[in-house]
């Protein structure tokens with residue numbers, strides 16, 4: 001394949017092995033400029049519907065459009081407002097209509113240029129229009145590069161909770177251009193870092209220790225950054241290949257998310273108060289302390305997790321969220337709508353220590369309530 005712009009070194013490639021739904025995640029600087037040639041090579045003759053948000057439209061959209069033009073890939077662009085509240089029914093409906101009005105076919109591609117919100121929403125459009133169009137992820141945030149662009153979870157939020165409506169729809173390609181991370185705000189970068197730390201906490205204590213030593217290089221844009229992105233993508237690809245539809249091990253990727261999603265819903269997805277990665281950071285600290293309270297995890301491990309997240313500037317306590325939170329009973333009601341709930345029983349990702357997380361399928365409501373009440377007082 002001949003890529004037009006090759007100032008970059010050969011990208012690091014992580015394969016997500018899913019039989020006929022397998023695909024590559026390409027990681028490296030400058031990949032955005034290769035998007036057109038890569039799309040053309042993968043889907044010859046296809047057109048593209050770029051879905052992006054209004055902020056990214058000002059920064060990276062032109063480069064993507066130019067790359068598609070150079071490769072002769074016809075394209076249309078649809079913009080949505082930035083922020084989590086965009087992941088809603090009305091926006092989904094509008095985008096589906098836009099793609100249909102542009103007469104794109106099933107064999108054409110929806111290209112998500114953005115972070116987790118754009119990727120999840122655009123992916124759900126791709127999964128739904130004409131019962132499944134090709135989907136390409138061009139993640140622009142750290143969170144999207146290490147997590148949400150990989151694995152095929154797509155969807156929108158409901159007033160009943162986060163990501164409650166959606167579908168599994170794998171992308172055909174993920175192009176993670178790490179140069180795009182240079183323009184992220186410190187807050188957005190930190191939020192994505194929470195998902196990087198998550199991989200260490202799930203099952204890779206060595207990676208967590210490496211992060212404790214090397215996080216500064218990741219934040220300052222050193223070679224550590226590419227290593228962290230690639231390690232995260234490898235970890236996610238391995239778990240997704242093992243359990244694509246989350247019937248077992250994939251739930252581990254939800255570490256911190258049961259609490260985190262409830263907190264996001266509790267603030268009504270108001271990104272000024274809490275963004276997803278921050279909810280995950282608080283949720284991971286809570287998951288460790290909840291595990292301590294159940295006698296599963298050593299106190300020292302929970303303190304190490306808290307100290308590291310705080311060191312990089314992430315929130316770790318519910319009291320770090322500005323404004324009032326609903327009472328614990330309400331939080332618990334939101335948690336009870338979590339997708340992992342089975343036959344009414346709450347499921348949490350708990351831990352026996354750093355890198356020793358596990359899925360606990362029968363967690364008593366009372367123990368969560370007692371824990372949350374202690375945390376809030």
Ligand SMILES: O=C(O)C(=O)C[C@@H](O)[C@H](O)[C@H](O)COP(=O)(O)O
Pocket residue numbers: 147148150151153162163195246250251253254257339
């Ligand atoms: O890919 C997965 O599986 C994950 O759980 C990764 C999460 O970090 C991600 O936020 C995901 O979108 C949450 O999924 P959900 O099923 O809890 O909505």
